Amino acid sequence: MNWLNILVQGGLLGGFYALFAIGLSMSFGIMRLVNIAHGDLIVLSAYVALVVTWYTGFDPFLSLAIVLPVMFGLGYALQRGLLNQTLSGGLLPPLLVTFGISIIIQNGLLQGFGAYDHRLKEGAIETASLQADGFFVGVFPLLVFAVAVVGIASLQLLFFRTRLGRAFRAVSDDADTAELMGIDNRKLYALALGIAMIFTALAGVLFGIRTIFAPSSGPIRLILAFEAVIIGGLGSMWGTLIGGMVLGIAQAIGASLDPTWQILAGHLAFLAILIVRPSGLFPRTRD
Amino acid sequence: MTLLRAQNLSAFYGDFQALFDINVSVEQGETVAVIGANGAGKTTFLRAVAGALATSPESVMFDGQPIGHKTPHEIVRLGIAMVPEGRRLFPSLSVEENLLLGTHSERAGPWHLKRVYELFPRLHELRHLPAPSLSGGQQQMAAIGRALMSNPRLLLCDELSLGLAPVVIRDIYECLGAVTAEGTTIVLVEQDINRALDASSRFYCFQEGRLALNAPTKNFDRAAITAAYFGL
Numbered sequence: 001m002n003w004l005n006i007l008v009q010g011g012l013l014g015g016f017y018a019l020f021a022i023g024l025s026m027s028f029g030i031m032r033l034v035n036i037a038h039g040d041l042i043v044l045s046a047y048v049a050l051v052v053t054w055y056t057g058f059d060p061f062l063s064l065a066i067v068l069p070v071m072f073g074l075g076y077a078l079q080r081g082l083l084n085q086t087l088s089g090g091l092l093p094p095l096l097v098t099f100g101i102s103i104i105i106q107n108g109l110l111q112g113f114g115a116y117d118h119r120l121k122e123g124a125i126e127t128a129s130l131q132a133d134g135f136f137v138g139v140f141p142l143l144v145f146a147v148a149v150v151g152i153a154s155l156q157l158l159f160f161r162t163r164l165g166r167a168f169r170a171v172s173d174d175a176d177t178a179e180l181m182g183i184d185n186r187k188l189y190a191l192a193l194g195i196a197m198i199f200t201a202l203a204g205v206l207f208g209i210r211t212i213f214a215p216s217s218g219p220i221r222l223i224l225a226f227e228a229v230i231i232g233g234l235g236s237m238w239g240t241l242i243g244g245m246v247l248g249i250a251q252a253i254g255a256s257l258d259p260t261w262q263i264l265a266g267h268l269a270f271l272a273i274l275i276v277r278p279s280g281l282f283p284r285t286r287d
Numbered sequence: 288m289t290l291l292r293a294q295n296l297s298a299f300y301g302d303f304q305a306l307f308d309i310n311v312s313v314e315q316g317e318t319v320a321v322i323g324a325n326g327a328g329k330t331t332f333l334r335a336v337a338g339a340l341a342t343s344p345e346s347v348m349f350d351g352q353p354i355g356h357k358t359p360h361e362i363v364r365l366g367i368a369m370v371p372e373g374r375r376l377f378p379s380l381s382v383e384e385n386l387l388l389g390t391h392s393e394r395a396g397p398w399h400l401k402r403v404y405e406l407f408p409r410l411h412e413l414r415h416l417p418a419p420s421l422s423g424g425q426q427q428m429a430a431i432g433r434a435l436m437s438n439p440r441l442l443l444c445d446e447l448s449l450g451l452a453p454v455v456i457r458d459i460y461e462c463l464g465a466v467t468a469e470g471t472t473i474v475l476v477e478q479d480i481n482r483a484l485d486a487s488s489r490f491y492c493f494q495e496g497r498l499a500l501n502a503p504t505k506n507f508d509r510a511a512i513t514a515a516y517f518g519l
Contacts, residue, residue, distance in 0.1 A: 163387075163391075166380065166384050166387060166388060167388070167391060169377065169379050169380055169384075170377045170380060170384075170388050172379070173377040173378055173379050173380070174375060174377060176339065177371060177375040177377070178377070178388070179339075179358070179359040179360050180337055180339060180359045180363070180369050180371060181363065181368075181388050181389060181391060181392070181433065181434075181437070182359075182360050182363035182364060182389070182391045182392030182393075182437055183360055183388075183391050184358075184360045185360075284379075
């Protein structure tokens with residue numbers, strides 16, 4: 001096992017964690033919403049894709065054409081109908097409500113699908129790899145990394161080049177003043193969670209292709225997403241990608257020493273960065 | 288024509304009553320000052336008009352319509368814009384982005400980016416800088432420009448002079464002339480009484496949440512203002 005290999009495999013894995021984290025980062029950055037149900041929404045997206053593939057015979061990639069709009073709508077409705085009501089009372093009410101949503105999703109999935117493991121099957125691409133000088137890179141991890149990079153780049157374009165993005169940044173800076181300037185914060189928040197859910201759904205479907213999932217798979221995704229966001233620094237999308245890569249590389253190093261250390265090594269790297277730089281590597285969000 | 292009328296307006300912060308049965312009426316095209324000591328309820332009054340504080344529907348009438356129950360973004364759309372106390376520019380946006388934010392109310396009218404830059408040429412030079420890097424006076428210009436971008440019929444100005452040098456304050460008040468020339472109605476809240484009375488045709492003096500005096504600014508009686516201001 002050479003070091004270059006560890007860095008590349010770990011870095012690509014980081015693309016996955018970044019994809020997990022984008023939705024979380026967005027909803028915290030714009031509406032200061034700490035979404036405890038985020039991991040479960042990732043898993044829910046995978047189940048929605050599973051159902052779509054059952055009923056339509058689409059492969060998982062094609063199912064995105066249905067899953068993404070459905071999850072956008074769910075995010076919009078969730079924010080508009082429920083979460084907006086929790087935002088005026090500080091940090092605690094949204095925490096409690098999303099914690100409740102997390103429990104509802106997990107138990108709903110358990111009721112509907114049982115505790116069995118499921119997988120989304122995409123065929124040959126799952127195991128395909130590119131080879132050079134005895135050096136292997138999986139096609140699927142590369143694809144996931146590319147999706148994360150393109151996703152973050154398009155979000156940056158949205159934030160810094162569009163009228164909607166300007167409104168998102170203004171509301172993130174100072175929601176009360178934004179409202180006084182004519183912005184309908186509640187509608188904007190609903191759009192933000194809708195867009196965040198598009199990335200959550202992408203993460204969920206790709207996750208379901210890469211590995212098995214069950215109703216209880218959500219919380220560990222939430223922790224990984226949190227760690228990527230915190231390492232990268234709150235509010236910075238590219239920071240989140242770097243945060244994911246730090247996590248992935250730490251896990252790859254841990255795994256190369258002893259396979260049982262993989263997850264622990266990631267958490268240790270997170271703790272180390274929290275100690276050295278409590279606000280993360282590239283903090284942006286102002287409070 | 289009466290553009291804004293507050294009738295028996297009361298406003299609360301939780302259990303604390305900040306305004307008691309305030310009656311204020313502002314004619315179209317007028318510039319009216321609201322003066323008073325710290326804590327007299329001047330800012331509360333502006334916030335209630337702008338919708339940031341909930342009041343009963345009929346207690347604030349704009350252009351004959353009750354607006355006391357409406358949200359701030361609905362009220363901006365009707366044509367009331369606010370220059371908030373302390374400027375409150377968006378720190379992560381550039382100067383130009385701050386100005387463009389005023390267009391979210393989607394109101395047509397005489398004010399647009401080019402016109403605001405004509406009024407405040409310095410802002411054009413600084414347009415790509417982040418808002419916090421501007422001086423206090425420049426930030427105040429940007430805050431006024433941002434409010435104008437929504438083409439308001441009524442402009443609410445909260446403490447324009449706060450923390451600014453006298454020469455800068457003079458410049459800013461001179462620019463308000465261009466605003467009133469468009470027929471825009473202005474309500475000025477000020478602690479600087481002389482400045483406020485110079486710029487307005489009528490004034491209201493608040494004292495501890497109540498209306499203490501209401502008079503034209505010409506030939507005003509200084510002793511009467513002092514009495515109303517301090518409650519002597």
